[in-house]
Amino acid sequence: MEITIKINGADRTADVEPRVLLGYLIREEFGLTGTHVGCDTSSCGACTVLLDGRPIKSCTMFAAQADGREVTTVEGLLRDGQLHPIQAAFKQEHGLQCGFCTPGMMLTGSALLAENPSPSEEEVRWAISGNVCRCTGYMNIVKAIQAAGREMAAGPAETADATVAS
Amino acid sequence: MLPSRFEYHRPDSLEEATHLLAELGDEAKVLAGGQSLIPVMKLRLAAPAHLVDIGRIGLDTIAETDGHLAIGALARHRDLERSDLLKARYPVMAAAAPLISDPIVRNLGTIGGSLCHADPAGDWASVMLALQASVVVRSTRGERELAMSEFLQDTFTTALEPDEILTEVRVPQPAGASGGTYLKLERKVGDFATVATAVHLSLSDGAIERAGIGLTAVGSKNLQATDAEESLAGTEPNEAAFAEAGRLAAEASSPVTDVRGSADYKRHVVDVYVRRGLARALEMARAA
Numbered sequence: 001m002e003i004t005i006k007i008n009g010a011d012r013t014a015d016v017e018p019r020v021l022l023g024y025l026i027r028e029e030f031g032l033t034g035t036h037v038g039c040d041t042s043s044c045g046a047c048t049v050l051l052d053g054r055p056i057k058s059c060t061m062f063a064a065q066a067d068g069r070e071v072t073t074v075e076g077l078l079r080d081g082q083l084h085p086i087q088a089a090f091k092q093e094h095g096l097q098c099g100f101c102t103p104g105m106m107l108t109g110s111a112l113l114a115e116n117p118s119p120s121e122e123e124v125r126w127a128i129s130g131n132v133c134r135c136t137g138y139m140n141i142v143k144a145i146q147a148a149g150r151e152m153a154a155g156p157a158e159t160a161d162a163t164v165a166s
Numbered sequence: 167m168l169p170s171r172f173e174y175h176r177p178d179s180l181e182e183a184t185h186l187l188a189e190l191g192d193e194a195k196v197l198a199g200g201q202s203l204i205p206v207m208k209l210r211l212a213a214p215a216h217l218v219d220i221g222r223i224g225l226d227t228i229a230e231t232d233g234h235l236a237i238g239a240l241a242r243h244r245d246l247e248r249s250d251l252l253k254a255r256y257p258v259m260a261a262a263a264p265l266i267s268d269p270i271v272r273n274l275g276t277i278g279g280s281l282c283h284a285d286p287a288g289d290w291a292s293v294m295l296a297l298q299a300s301v302v303v304r305s306t307r308g309e310r311e312l313a314m315s316e317f318l319q320d321t322f323t324t325a326l327e328p329d330e331i332l333t334e335v336r337v338p339q340p341a342g343a344s345g346g347t348y349l350k351l352e353r354k355v356g357d358f359a360t361v362a363t364a365v366h367l368s369l370s371d372g373a374i375e376r377a378g379i380g381l382t383a384v385g386s387k388n389l390q391a392t393d394a395e396e397s398l399a400g401t402e403p404n405e406a407a408f409a410e411a412g413r414l415a416a417e418a419s420s421p422v423t424d425v426r427g428s429a430d431y432k433r434h435v436v437d438v439y440v441r442r443g444l445a446r447a448l449e450m451a452r453a454a
Contacts, residue, residue, distance in 0.1 A: 001174065018174030018217065021204075040167055042205050043356060045270055054244075054273045060204045061274070064174050065197075065221060108270065129355040130268030 003067035007032070008076030016063050023047040023058030026073060034074035034103045038132075045131035048104030049073050055108045055130070074103035077110065086110050086148040095144030097135035104131045109145035118149050169207035176219040180304065183220050183331055188306040190216045192328035197221065198240060198279035201271045202288075225278075225333055228252070235337040239278025247272060255340055257450060258366050258378075262293045262348035268356035278332045281317070284324045284387065287358040291318055291388035292380030293348060294335065296364035302334040303327075311336070321386045341375065344368035345450025349439045350382070353426060359383040360426040361435040363415070365443030367403070369451045374398045377411065379440060384419035384432055391415035394440065403448050405441075412441040 004013045007030060014029050026035050026049065038046030040059050047059040050072035077084035086106045089095065096102040105128060112119055112127040119127065124142045133141060175194075177183040187194055195214035197203060198221065206212045225238035228249055235256060237246070246252060247263035266272055266280075266289050280290045281301060293299075294314040302311050303326060317325050326332065346366035350359050362382035368375045377398035379391040394414035401407050421432035 017171065019169045019171055040208070042201065042271065048270060055270045056273055057270055060201060062174070062200070062204070065200070065219060127269055130270035
């Protein structure tokens, strides 16, 4: 069946079997490999993408269900070649080690900040409780999300400082 | 892991959905949030030839009407979690919602899907047993309403006919002085419950009018601890009464020993959680 999904702002069409999972479509058909398949059993959150702005596990949704809807992957955080504040914050606060959980963490974090711009530590930990990290022990992930929140609240002038030369 | 092949249908309305099910019968499964069905299909424990995706037919409102709380079957766990109405007037539901799976799963999972999946470790069914809720199901043949205790039949088995869709959950409006909570023991966020209890109390002139106790993950289906409930009806709410209720509830449960704990341990937790839940419910009912 033919489906069209708006991925990171651009409409993309694919011909898929109904049983193809969204995460596989994103990685294999659309070549956006920033979204990772970790456990494939809906437990780890490494496959998290935003569907109409909300974090969902792309290993637990059929691509067909996303037909006509908007998906944001980690690649979509970049704007005109500039890092999103959350990406800059993860780098600044050393919020990653191997990086496998990081796309999911950043997307979940950005969705949290859209709902709650200055979350407490407990609120961040609660919000990321569907994203498992094996490396960091979560402390710097929490700090990164909170730092991004402060950066985004500070306004555009401050946000410019969060860009990093690639 | 890939499910086996199926044909995918996405009706635009409830009517279209019921007609599809009438046509496809037991060859079809209804897909709502998919957070239980898709994992099961990926493991090929279920392999329906047809999926009817009802994700866009609405049925997601949460509102009081006609003396009860009407919850659309497609209300997502996350919306129930954020509902001010539930926090104010339906504390057992408000306590349970944030404890279901994890926040990401809650963005898609639905209350109707959870009830129809009928996993004995599912949270909503215990809540609905404690609250004496009922469900409305629809097909091309008409509509019927079933009490939750009638709806839940066995492990992963409900009274739903192959051509029926659950459309609404109905929860009686609370009596004046009432309260309740949901207590869940889990090894980590997102795990299934080791044990969980839904407890609801309503008072009348200081005595217990009615107690509702639902138990999660300690039987072949979600259990209603009717002996414990009956032991409390009409009595003075005190520690001794709650201790007896806890004992009866533990006796009524039949947990299995597994990675989450021994049967004895789980039965003990039922006792503790029922007592603790009753104490909290009493506090709330008195404050109301």
